[in-house]
Amino acid sequence: MPQTILTVETRGQGLYEFTAEAAAFVRKAGLEAGLLTLFVRHTSCSLLVQENADPDVRRDLDQFFRRLVPPSDDPSMRWIVHTLEGPDDMPAHIKAALTQVSIGVPVMGRRLALGTWQGLYLFEHRDRPHRREIVPHLGP
Amino acid sequence: MPQTILTVETRGQGLYEFTAEAAAFVRKAGLEAGLLTLFVRHTSCSLLVQENADPDVRRDLDQFFRRLVPPSDDPSMRWIVHTLEGPDDMPAHIKAALTQVSIGVPVMGRRLALGTWQGLYLFEHRDRPHRREIVPHLGP
Amino acid sequence: MPQTILTVETRGQGLYEFTAEAAAFVRKAGLEAGLLTLFVRHTSCSLLVQENADPDVRRDLDQFFRRLVPPSDDPSMRWIVHTLEGPDDMPAHIKAALTQVSIGVPVMGRRLALGTWQGLYLFEHRDRPHRREIVPHLGP
Numbered sequence: 001m002p003q004t005i006l007t008v009e010t011r012g013q014g015l016y017e018f019t020a021e022a023a024a025f026v027r028k029a030g031l032e033a034g035l036l037t038l039f040v041r042h043t044s045c046s047l048l049v050q051e052n053a054d055p056d057v058r059r060d061l062d063q064f065f066r067r068l069v070p071p072s073d074d075p076s077m078r079w080i081v082h083t084l085e086g087p088d089d090m091p092a093h094i095k096a097a098l099t100q101v102s103i104g105v106p107v108m109g110r111r112l113a114l115g116t117w118q119g120l121y122l123f124e125h126r127d128r129p130h131r132r133e134i135v136p137h138l139g140p
Numbered sequence: 141m142p143q144t145i146l147t148v149e150t151r152g153q154g155l156y157e158f159t160a161e162a163a164a165f166v167r168k169a170g171l172e173a174g175l176l177t178l179f180v181r182h183t184s185c186s187l188l189v190q191e192n193a194d195p196d197v198r199r200d201l202d203q204f205f206r207r208l209v210p211p212s213d214d215p216s217m218r219w220i221v222h223t224l225e226g227p228d229d230m231p232a233h234i235k236a237a238l239t240q241v242s243i244g245v246p247v248m249g250r251r252l253a254l255g256t257w258q259g260l261y262l263f264e265h266r267d268r269p270h271r272r273e274i275v276p277h278l279g280p
Numbered sequence: 281m282p283q284t285i286l287t288v289e290t291r292g293q294g295l296y297e298f299t300a301e302a303a304a305f306v307r308k309a310g311l312e313a314g315l316l317t318l319f320v321r322h323t324s325c326s327l328l329v330q331e332n333a334d335p336d337v338r339r340d341l342d343q344f345f346r347r348l349v350p351p352s353d354d355p356s357m358r359w360i361v362h363t364l365e366g367p368d369d370m371p372a373h374i375k376a377a378l379t380q381v382s383i384g385v386p387v388m389g390r391r392l393a394l395g396t397w398q399g400l401y402l403f404e405h406r407d408r409p410h411r412r413e414i415v416p417h418l419g420p
Contacts, residue, residue, distance in 0.1 A: 035177055035277045037315055037384040041395030043331045049241040050233060051183045056222035057233055063219060064209070064234045069344070079343060082336040093330060093337050094344045101329040102384040104177040104242040106277040113275045115181030135393045137315045137386040139279055139419055175317055175417045189381040190373060191323045196362035197373050203359060204349070204374045244317040244382040246417040253415045255321030279419055 006038075006134040010124035013066070013088070015048065015058040019112075019120045022136060026107055029138050036112060037137045038120065039102045044092035045124045045132055046099035052119030065125075069094045092125035099123055107138070146178075146274040150264035153206070153228070155188065155198040159252075159260045162276060166247055169278050176252060177277045178260065179242045184232035185264045185272055186239035192259030205265075209234045232265035239263055247278070286414040290404035293346070293368070295328065295338040299392075299400045302416060306387055309418050316392060317417045318400065319382045324372035325404045325412055326379035332399030345405075349374045372405035379403055387418070 006021050026036055040047050051057045071087035072080040082090045103120070106113040114120075122132055146161050166176055180187050191197045211227035212220040222230045243260070246253040254260075262272055286301050306316055320327050331337045351367035352360040362370045383400070386393040394400075402412055 035279050039384060039386050039393065041398065043329065043398055048237055049183065050237065054222055060220050060222050060230050061234060061237055080340050082334055082340050090340050094341060097328055097330065097341055098238055098378055100240060100380060104179060104244055104384055106179050106275045113179065118181065118183055135386045139315050175419050188377055189323065190377065194362055200360050200362050200370050201374060201377055238378055240380060244319060244384055246319055246415045253319065258321065258323055
């Protein structure tokens with residue numbers, strides 16, 4: 001099965017859609033039915049399948065995670081030890097642990113079997129821009 | 141590999157077991173060894189593998205998520221913008237992000253390699269009844 | 281495809297790395313390209329891909345989950361009903377629900393396509409020692 005790497009350029013915390021890139025990868029492979037597995041090669045960002053209609057959903061999602069896991073210079077997070085790369089460092093690892101590092105999406109009739117409102121997202125948890133790598137694997 | 145859609149009818153928030161349906165799908169396929177991947181085609185419900193012995197575990201799980209992510213008309217959630225379909229709308233997306241959209245379960249000796257106490261659940265996050273679709277994919 | 285069971289012996293809550301065992305399994309199979317799916321056969325521990333450089337990351341991760349989901353004898357958790365096996369019982373199920381029961385890692389050039397800092401971990405949520413089973417499945 002063909003293997004390559006999808007890249008997503010991020011500019012701070014938030015959700016970045018890559019549904020089109022994943023769909024193009026599947027289309028090119030020409031597999032009638034199978035399974036697309038997506039794996040993100042980082043521990044400070046993660047993968048999400050979420051609503052791609054109202055952009056407020058993505059903003060609210062991002063906001064929830066910022067409130068659940070505040071930066072490590074927040075008074076409530078003083079217990080954090082790993083602050084090496086700044087206040088967004090350890091919260092990024094925590095948010096990644098709370099979401100998914102890999103997602104499997106069936107392929108039916110040469111297309112991703114996503115629901116009507118589902119989109120594939122890279123969830124960036126760091127403040128600074130990053131070039132993120134996702135390994136797509138297409139199996140029978 | 142055979143592809144179909146499993147449906148789960150829900151009646152409000154909570155866990156709905158579909159282990160028997162998934163097991164029947166695997167049995168019918170007659171594959172000796174392989175991998176069953178389950179993918180849910182929605183962004184306001186999710187998948188869980190959880191204990192199928194004491195029903196209190198499911199009730200407590202549901203309760204935890206209701207407390208961690210209260211309805212958007214709760215004073216603590218006033219920051220939520222996406223309230224289009226009611227106070228259970230955005231919390232449903234958040235709970236889905238905190239759990240899993242896809243799960244892979246190996247098949248050994250024509251059976252799901254689940255642990256003794258493991259069951260497969262659809263975790264419904266909306267209040268109203270829904271007909272939920274899960275795409276099972278069986279690969280070698 | 282070869283199927284076996286990897287075991288991880290735990291001694292209380294925390295992260296236990298098993299990257300080497302998973303890599304050895306893939307190496308022995310000799311598959312050039314494919315997908316390794318890992319599935320944990322329990323509902324009170326889970327799987328994580330996390331940073332394997334600074335051990336403080338693992339300690340902080342463990343700490344975050346202990347604070348988000350305190351033991352059921354904590355005043356804030358008095359609503360918990362399932363306390364059968366002690367105060368770490370139900371929180372263990374909740375922490376498992378918040379993380380992952382299965383993870384898919386692509387294999388490229390006979391090696392796991394993990395990022396530079398990524399390690400595979402069994403996240404133990406119980407206080408007492410356990411012998412945990414992970415089913416690795418290698419597919420094309």
